[in-house]
Amino acid sequence: MSLSRRTFLIGAGSVLALAGCGSSDDKASGGGGKVELVYRLWDEQQEVGYKAVFAEFTKQNPDITVRMEVLPWDQYWTKLTTELASGKAPDVFWLTVDYFPDFASKGVLAPLDDLISKAGLKLDSYHPNVVQSYKFEDKQLGMPKDMGIVGLLYNKDLVAKAGITMPAELTWAPDGSGSFLEVARKLTVGSKQWGFCSWNHSQTQWLNWIASNGGRAMDKPYGAFEFANQKSVEALQFARDLVFKWKVSPDGTRTNPPTGQATEMFYRGEVAMFPANNALLPFALPEVKFPIGVAAMPAGPSGRTVVINGLSEAMFAKTKHPDEAGKLVAFLGSEKAQKLMGDAGYIIPALNNAGAGYQAFWKQKGIDVQPFIDSAAGSTVNLPIAEGWTAKSPEINKTVNDLYLDKVPVADIAASMDKIGNDK
Amino acid sequence: MLRPAPRRTRQVGKAQQTAVAYALLAPSLVGVLGFLLAPVVIVLVLSLFDWKLLSTPEFVGLANYSRLFADEDVWHSLLVTLYYVVICVPGTTILSLLLALLVDRKLRGMKYFRALLVIPWMATPVALGLVWSWIFDPGRGALNQFLGVFGIDGPAWLSSPVLAMPSVAAVHIWQFAGYNMLFFLAGLQNIPRSLREASSLDGASPVAHFFTITLPLLRPTMLFVLITNVIGSFQAFDTIFVMTEGGPGDSTEVATYLIYDEAFRKFDFGYASTISVLLFAVVLFATITQFVYFERRTTYEVSG
Structure with missing residues (x-):
């Protein structure tokens, strides 16, 4: 009870602050009227893209400038969480589905519903999964930014060398039937080249197998985990079989995080097919010496369902400049800003029908990203969210390392995953 | 007046x-x-509170401690830490003593050699960790390239659960051997030269001289070096953090890394504090034990 009251108070506070600022604009800005907002992100590729976005924003709002702070992934969360706890955080920052539940319930994120409607934006014009992921107790606490969609990248050189053409539709099934495994086998050569890389990465790997096998990670957001259900266990078993039974993938000793090098193996041309979030493209392109092809993820017994991991722009509830930060968040959700980022090839905008520029950009680079767009329009599933997820997620991921080592039975691993996830 | x-x-x-x-x-x-x-x-x-950083701290008495004793990860991390200490302390001590003996002579330019050996200790551990990760890189790393010259297909040093620990420990030894050498060097130079002459007059071989005269007289230095090394190895964090993040699996998850993980990945500050208290107690116990052991056997005076 006290939690929702606190959230409410902070919410009410920022609404009041917004209202207050509107009438006393000149009074509040005694020092020249210029405001500098701090914007935090972790992606140094997108940092370049945001320069154009913020230049446009400052053109529209001459009194507001934006300073970007780029932090490496690990430090990003450590620093952000510490700062949120101490009450001095960046005004606007990136947020993932993983970290959302823990932040949302602590009242550190400003509700955005009012500023969204005030700016004339409509939440139903963004991808519903991304909108849904950042909703907490009927309040929108994150502005949909992009959609990270999982697709299958492949090394065109290796495919050509194997003398095959990538089928338009890849399929898989727990028993090993389907075109996907067939292709993976043809692309596996000796002990130095693998057709596929089955490794411990929830978003791009086992969560997709589970979903396309008709299973699910959990029954509903903040609900109970179902990794030990038959469909999920079959899917997890398939992930292991790719390594140890069908032998088309390197094993966990080489790929398990944190020391594994799965992505690097794809870059080096040792792995032919590699599932990835489309956000990897700007990073992958300069690393590889081969043309990259994109296919949709293999469809399973219940069709194709891929994980969508859209990011959002979040606003600090106790920002010193709620009015200006609100303007920035609204701008970042606008078609103008989303298209600036999409057209430069950084992201597929979360805004519906704004992805044409993204496609055009990558077409120029010789990569057809249509499968990503199609997959986003098809059946998608959100990353799991649960209370205490920031602590549970690394714990579950650590447990899944065993899946790629062939020691612990899959059913036991799935049971441990549920136990961690459902622990109160 | x-x-x-x-x-x-x-x-x-x-x-x-x-x-x-x-x-x-x-x-x-x-x-x-x-x-x-x-x-x-x-x-x-x-350590007596349940505090998830963003939540309000809540007093829970000894609940964190009862969780601690049932937590396999904690005991595993203590074993891993012990393994690290067991490799690092003798490794660093022996290597630094050998280095000290090597540079304890009056040759031209010797002081530059001494300085050179201390440089690893002066460098930033995180930078060192990064450089060593590149050296250990299975594909393009310097070490495996070097082994390749002899036709040896080098292993994936940091992603093998067996090799990861010795590899990170080797970096620790390399990092601190030069620094500890300084103490042994100071200790050696406090030993009167006349003893060397006396023992050689009596026909003692250099090896016999070392074991019967030099080593016993180095005991106070040895005490200092061992204690600081044991403490230092128990608290090692930065190079492991950069090189393996506690992995692969939990094979290099030393206690300090577990504390970091609980505090800054899971933001469970209460429980992280509890593990810190445990580590503090362990280090305190190890230090006192060493002190007591050496107190009985150490002479601080050469004369008399």
Whole structure:
């Protein structure tokens, strides 16, 4: 009870602050009227893209400038969480589905519903999964930014060398039937080249197998985990079989995080097919010496369902400049800003029908990203969210390392995953 | 008139001396209290709370401690830490002693060699960790390239659960051997040269001289080096953090890494504090044991 009251108070506070600022604009800005907002992100590729976005924003709002702070992934969360706890955080920052539940319930994120409607934006014009992921107790606490969609990248050189053409539709099934495994086998050569890389990465790997096998990670957001259900266990078993039974993938000793090098193996041309979030493209392109092809993820017994991991722009509830930060968040959700980022090839905008520029950009680079767009329009599933997820997620991921080592039975691993996830 | 009563002078002088002493001690006292003692007390208090950083701290008594004793990860991390200490302490000590013996002679340019050996210790551990990760890289790393020259297909050093620990420990040894060498060097130079002459007159071989004369006289240095090394190895974090993040699996997850993981990945500050208290107790126990052991066997005076 006290939690929702606190959230409410902070919410009410920022609404009041917004209202207050509107009438006393000149009074509040005694020092020249210029405001500098701090914007935090972790992606140094997108940092370049945001320069154009913020230049446009400052053109529209001459009194507001934006300073970007780029932090490496690990430090990003450590620093952000510490700062949120101490009450001095960046005004606007990136947020993932993983970290959302823990932040949302602590009242550190400003509700955005009012500023969204005030700016004339409509939440139903963004991808519903991304909108849904950042909703907490009927309040929108994150502005949909992009959609990270999982697709299958492949090394065109290796495919050509194997003398095959990538089928338009890849399929898989727990028993090993389907075109996907067939292709993976043809692309596996000796002990130095693998057709596929089955490794411990929830978003791009086992969560997709589970979903396309008709299973699910959990029954509903903040609900109970179902990794030990038959469909999920079959899917997890398939992930292991790719390594140890069908032998088309390197094993966990080489790929398990944190020391594994799965992505690097794809870059080096040792792995032919590699599932990835489309956000990897700007990073992958300069690393590889081969043309990259994109296919949709293999469809399973219940069709194709891929994980969508859209990011959002979040606003600090106790920002010193709620009015200006609100303007920035609204701008970042606008078609103008989303298209600036999409057209430069950084992201597929979360805004519906704004992805044409993204496609055009990558077409120029010789990569057809249509499968990503199609997959986003098809059946998608959100990353799991649960209370205490920031602590549970690394714990579950650590447990899944065993899946790629062939020691612990899959059913036991799935049971441990549920136990961690459902622990109160 | 010319001289005041001697008694009074002494008293005033004493009070003044005390005041001066405290004034001079004040800066370091602030450091010790503020940065050493206060954190220890704070961690002790925090270990009694359930505090997830963004949540309001809640007093839970000894709940964190009962969780601690049932937590396999904690005991595993203590074993891993012990393994690390068991490799690092003898490795660093022996290597630094050998280095000290090597550079304890008057040759031209020797001081540059000594300085060179200390450089790894002066470098930033995180930078060192990064450089060593590149050296250990299975595909393009310097080490495997070098082994490749001899036709050896080098292993994936840091992603093998068996090799990861020795690899990170080797970096620790490399990093601290030069620094510890300085202490042994100082110790060696305190040993009178006449003893060397005397023992060689008696026909003692250099090896016999080392084991029967040099080594016993180095005991105070040895005590210092061992204790600081044991403490240092128990607290090792930065190179492991950069090189393996506790992996693969949990094969290099030393206690300090577990504390970091609980505090800054899972944001469970209460429980992280509890593990810190445990580590503190373990290190304290190890240090006291060493002290007691050496107290009985160490002579600090050469003369007599």
